Each structure stands twice: as structure tokens, then as C-alpha cells.
Amino acid sequence: MKVVKILLTGMGFLLALSTQAHVGSPGVVFEGKAGPYSLLVSIDPPEVIPGTAQVQIIVDNGIIDHIWVKPIYWYAGDEGSPSPDEALPSEENSLQYEGMVWLMSSGTASLEITVEGAQGKGVVVVPVMAASTAQKEMEPLLGWVLAGLGILLVVLMVTIIGASVSDGTLSPDQPFTPRHRRQRWVGAGIALLVLSLVLYGGNSWWQNWADRYQRYMYRPFQATSTILETEEGKVLNFAIDTTYLSYRGEGSRTSYFIPDHGKLMHMFLIREGSLDAFAHLHPQRVDTLNYQVKLPPLPQGRYFVYADVVRWNGFAETIADTVDIPETPLPARLASVTEADLYVDPDDTYIISNPVGNQKPQLQANQIVVCGKPGIDTPLPDGSTAIWEHEANEPLVVGKLYPMTFAIQDPEGNPAQLEPYMGMMGHMVVFKNDGSVYVHLHPVGNYSMASQSVLESRIAEDQTLPTLPDPVQFTDSINQLVASIRAMSDPEREGFLMEDMGHDTDDESGAHVGHSVVTFPYVFPEAGDYRIWIQMKRVGQVLNSAFDVTVSE
């Protein structure tokens, strides 16, 4: 059966369809503390579940005795996890530890990393979404080897059957006559026919298996974005299509979304082609399928739409779509969108910058944010400056874990006093110019903090298997929570969110430590031109900046 398949398949390649939580950037990066130890963790999850995740851990401080890694599933809890495997020091870099973890089931999982050393023991949980996201094809060499073996097996079996019905039944002293020769050929012919049918059946079976794999492979929800003209202006309606629910199971219902950074949905709009308009919005739930948000005054054109959501079991995913925004009179300056009207969230922001390449800007040079480059001071709209602390002449390469550090100076040239924005000191969106990579990350990494929080609660609680909550009650209670967060004053909300995320900004005396530098750990998944948007807050205003960078192999 394999022979037919292999011969049909021929040459193949790896087809990566999509990944959860982000687009085209499947790796998980974590930067934070495991007890007294500062860790930088990079996880390369498998494309096929069950499969193995590769883990790299860099410990910045302390003498390390052992590092243990184990997978913990949200569904099974801590008690349902196997004993940990040890991550061992890398041969190339003694500060780096490498491990491998089996992820057996699809769903919300995490890696619990335990560090043992001179300063005692530290434990941290990093969420990993386990999902089959790729359908592989066979490499040509393996295909030809298997095809060769398959043909040999067919020829040999035909030979055996031919012999079985002719000379195989003869006593040692019986002669082999033309009649036996005829029997041999007839037997071989029938065997070939039967084997052909078996191969055909096997091939159909294989195809059926592949089709079933495709059907059950992870796919993010689809959505339809439309622009509604209302009295208050243009409103984007984001309707989630739950067609796939039939095989994703009841637990995947959109009723079970939970807030991340206090918002049910983080939506990013990026203008296609020129990438000169970017918005970070927080649509509000109209019902479990429809979300609406008032659009800021964005230039007309087609936009990539990415909506990040998290489910009650911590499964984080990105729902992608595109939308055509019709012509809108653009303001003479970047307008504020923080008015408290319907479908506007106080944390919604947007930015218009210079387009990628040599395209003509939408607005005058002094009205837009000019994108920066690594290692060069970049002026920001409020007069402050940002610098990406990376040598301008040092190329960024694929697959390397970078602590991408941005230092901000206030208009007077002093280190800026940054304030938390939605509970974090910074938000970053990395976008490859062709739209194949989109990822939303924070100084702690590119995982969902809501996922981490869900998993930590699950690990801490009793180990009975979870049951689905009532969807209506669940939705109501989440709506109330989100509304109460939105109704808070800015300082109150930031305080609530930072506490909720366990953000560590206090020093040993309990005083708040100021930030003028923000670092985002990231591994670029592929080579090409990227635009990166950074969002921070200073003096109560969100500071948007953008950077262009080329990543090489």
C-alpha cells in the first residue's frame, strides 16, 4: 500500500498551515523568574501532536545543579503529569540548558521548569498550546527508499505465491513440468492482481487517514469583519464563525472566552502593503459571536485583522481576517480615541507612520511617526526618543533568541519614567511585511499571561478532572468582570491588572522600581523584512513607536 502512496506522493515539502496564539511564529519565549533564578526560556513546540517540544533555558544568575522540565496539561492537572526530564547543559554554551518534552494530547499545556541550585529551588510555569498545525509530506529520499522496498516486497511476494502453487507442492523427486510452469505464471498473475487491490485499498486507507488528520488538525476560528456606519462613526463588527466547533468540542465555544490584560479581545489592524497604519483596539462583546469596536480615523485600504483571544482553559489563539476600510477624512494630527463612548475602550490606540519601502506617506512628515532602525535614536510623537539597543551594523538572524531592548528618554534627554499600560511595561507586535508572521508579545515573552494564570490556578487546585461550566452563566460573569475593569479609573485599572498578573515592579523595600528600558525576548522564525510596533506609556499617554528591521538566515 505504501508503494502506491509513495509513488503518487513523489517529492514533498513541509506545509505549515498556521499556529495558534500567533501567526507564523510558533515558538514560545519566556523571560522571568523561577524563584531566585532569572530565566530566559525558548520553547519550540511540535507541529504534530503527539510530538516533542524542544526547550532551551538560559539561567542568568546562580550556580545550577539541575533543571527539570515536565509537561502539565490543564485538563489533567499536576497530578496527571509524568515525572520531569532533566534539561542538560548545552555542549556549546554552558549557561544554556537543553531539554525535550513529549506533548501527547492537543489542548492547553504548560512546561513546568524547576531550577535547583545554590540558591535553593525555583519553579515557573510556561504555557504551551499543544496543537497539530502542519501536514508533512515525505522527503524524496525516504520516498524512493520506501518505494524501492515496496516494489521488492511486491515482486518477492508474487514470486512466492507463484512458487507456492507450483513447485512448492512437489515432492523432492517430482519433476517440474510445463504444466507447473503454467501454474506458476497463473499463480503469480493472480497474486499480482490481488496485491494491486491490496495496494489500492491501502492507499485509500492512507488517504482516509490523511484526510482525517487534516480534518482534526488545529485551525483557528474564522471570522468576518465588516464596517458599520453609525452615528458615532465607523464601527468594525467582528463576527466569529464557529463552523469548526463540531470537531473542536464544546469546550471551544466562544462563550468561554476570558479576559487577558483585562480585555476579552485584543485586536490589531495593520494596513496591508504599506504597513503605515496600525491600531491596537479592544472590541466589546455584543454577543458570544459578535464583537464591535469604534474605528479610529485610519486611512482607507485593506487591513490585516488579528484578534487575540483566550479560552477558559487557557488556550490562546489568534483569529485572523482582513477588512476594507472605506475612505475617511484623516485628521490633521493623531486624534485621541479615548473618549468614553460606545465601543471605545480607554486603552485603544493607533499610529500612522511612514510606509515600508519607498511609498508616499499618507500624512505630512511632521504628523506621522517615523519608523526607527536598530541602534539609532528615534523621535516619538511626544518629543521623547526611543532607541533599540542593538548594534546598527550587526545583522539579526533567524532562530536566535534576542532580548530586544528599547530605552526611552524623555524630551529633556533623561531616562523616561514609563508607566504600565494594560498591566505591562510594554507591548510589542512583530509583523513580517508579507503578513506571514504576526505575534503580540510583552517583556515576559510571547505567551498569554491569562493562560499562565489559568494554568497556575489549575495546578494549585484539587486534581479532579474539570467539567464544563454553564456557558450562559460563564459569559455573564465574564461580561461583568470586563465591564467592571473598564469602568475603573486608569490608575485603578493598572493597579488591578498588575496585581492580577503578579507583575514584579517593587524592589525589596516595596517601593516601585522605575522603568526607562523595556526588553522583549523574541526569536525571529523566518528571514525577511519586519516592522515592529512598540507601545509604552509615559505621563498618562500611550507612546507608539515603530521600527523596521531585516532578518537574515
Place this chain on the structure above:
Amino acid sequence: METTLASKTVAAPLPQASAASLLLNIPWFIYATVFASLCIVVGLIWDISWHMSIGRDGLLSPPHLAMYLGAIIAGTFSGYQVLQTTFAGKEVQKKQSVRFWGIFYSSLGALFCIWGALAMLTSAPFDDWWHDTYGLDVTILSPPHTVLALGMMTIQFGAIISVLALQNRTDATDLPVDLQQRRQRRLQVFYIIAAGFFLTMLFIIASEFQGRHDMHRSSFYIIGGGLYTFLLSAIARSSPLKWAATATTAVYMTVLMLMNWILPLFSAKPMLGPILNHIDHFQAFDFPLLLIFPALTIDGVLNRFRGKNDWLQALVIAVLFIGVFAAVQWPFGDFLMSPYARNGFFGTETWYFSNNPDWEYRYAFAPWMETTGWNLVVGLLTAVGVSVLTTRLGLYWGRWMQQVRR
């Protein structure tokens, strides 16, 4: 020991008298292939248990090594036999072989073994790719596993055919009459043992439809009836023993029971998550089906209706086999669900580490697991109909097996 030289001109070179009495002039190749067949079936049951209990394995896990050992023994001995007969064989050996591809000489059994070893070899990279592509399948029936299973079964079939060829022809062995009789008996017993190993493999392959949760489904009797009547009819017809089918099922039951009793004696800890069933020892494979009872009907009918029309024999066998099979296995299914079976003997407490041990149907038939009423009648009649055909086919195949001599 007394030795009497045979006077036949085609006699093989004389072995040492002591070795001759020990091995009864049965070639090493025969012992090796039957042992290979045992290695394979033991390795497979062990491997299933390993996956149910530990989960994580590698290319060289102990159960895999047991299976590979079977493949290596069968492949090496068979390959050597082909090369030795082709390039250094005496005329008598060549006359006991089939000729293929113009130059090679081999026994049929060796050819089957070589094919099986080659198929097992092929399945390894295929299975590896399969796991990379579709995930580690916790299932017995997948295309690469089927290639592996076909390889294993073909080696086992090679063992059967190797014994059969010797059993069916009267080679001059230079043995005294009593040893000659012992030799014949040993070959007959080996034939049944090899057939029993093959039946065990057949059951394992079909076990996804033959578990205790399936015993109240009509598909259980359609699939089982078809498979077992086919093999057992062929064995019963081709063996000179009066109760060959029954003995074959006894071997099958013995192998499975021994494995079920021995494996749980060893500790095992799941090494893959999620772990819902916390175990500390190897989980046994299924308790064998009580095939010894329906098998009696095959031997009984063939003994009583010897020489009668094969279709008539097939009809009587099918009706009786399915009747006894259902009459025994249906209530035995209830018994296996009961607390009386949750012990070391029947081993029904065995449960995959990643399955919820508190599942409400762990020890009960869910409504969708039971065929009832008219559907059951139709199902059992279908099982009889299928078994008539498979029994007839088995009898036909058995007639060919009676004739295998090389």
C-alpha cells in the same frame, strides 16, 4: 545410542548421533523460525503493554528488541538457507527447494520469512515518518503498523510452512523408527505451536474489535468468526492431528494467559502525560477469548464428516462455531465486566494510563456497545454467513497446505 543407517540415496549428511536424537534431524532453521515466531508474538504483547503502562519508547526498547530478534533470527537463518542451498547446496537440498529468479533455491518457508523480515524492516522508517507526520498513534491498526504486522505474520506463516513442508514429506533421516516417529510427532506439535502463535497474532491485530467492550456487538462475532474459522479450518485440515484446531486455540490461550500473568509482576511508571490512571506495574493485554470451545466444533465436524462435501462441512462448522462462540463469549463478556474478573488471573483491571479510570463504562457495556433484538439476529446470521465462506476458504487453503512439500 543406537543408530541405524538408512539406505536411501537422497539421505542428507549424517549428523552426530546425539545431535540427531536431540534435534531429530529437524534442521536448525525450523527451530529458529518457530522460536522467531514466539519472539515476535511475545515482543508484540509486551510492546502493547509497554505503551499502555509506560508510553515512551524508542527504537531499541526491550519489546522492540524482542520483535527485532524474531525478525533477525528468521531473516538470517532464511537468508543463509537460501544462499547455502543456492551456492553450496547438494542436489538433494535443491530438490527439496523451489527455484526462483533463475538462480536461487529456497524452501517456501524461508521465502516467507525473508519477505516478513523485509516488510518489518520497511515498516520502521515508514512508521517513523508516520509518527512525525500524523503523531504518535496509540493504535494497533495504522498503515505502517499493518506493514509491520504483515511482516510479523508472514514470518510466523513462514514458520508454519517450514514445519509443514517437513511434516508433509517423508525425508530419509537416517533415524531409527522410534526416533522417526518422534520426529514426525515433534513436527506435528511444532506445527500446532506455530499455528497457535499465528492465531495469537491474528487476535492481536483484530483486538481493536475483539475486546471485552465489543463482546455484545454483532461485529465481534462477524469479524472474529470470519478470521478464526478461516485459520482454524485450514490448520485442522492440514494437520494429521485429530484435534488440531482445539490444540491451536490452547496454544493461543496459553501464550496470552502467561503474558497476562507475567507482565503485571513487573513495575512500570507512565512517562508521558496526561496521566489519568496512576499505575505502578505493567498493564496486561486482554484475557484470551475462549476459542477452545468453538474450535472443538471444527475438529468435531471435520473428524465426523471427513470426505463429505466441503461446502456442507463449512456450513455445519459455521453454524456450530458461531453458536458456541456466542454462547460462550457473550456471557463471558458479562463475567469480564464483573468484579470477579478484576484480579491477577483475568486481569481486567488493566487500563491505559491516559484513560480516565473513573469512566462509567470501564466495567460496563454502554448502550452503543450492545447489539440487541432483530439487529442481533441479523448480525449473528451475518456472522454465520461470513463464516461459511471463510471456513470454505480455510478448507481450500488447508488442502493446499496439505500439499506443501518444499
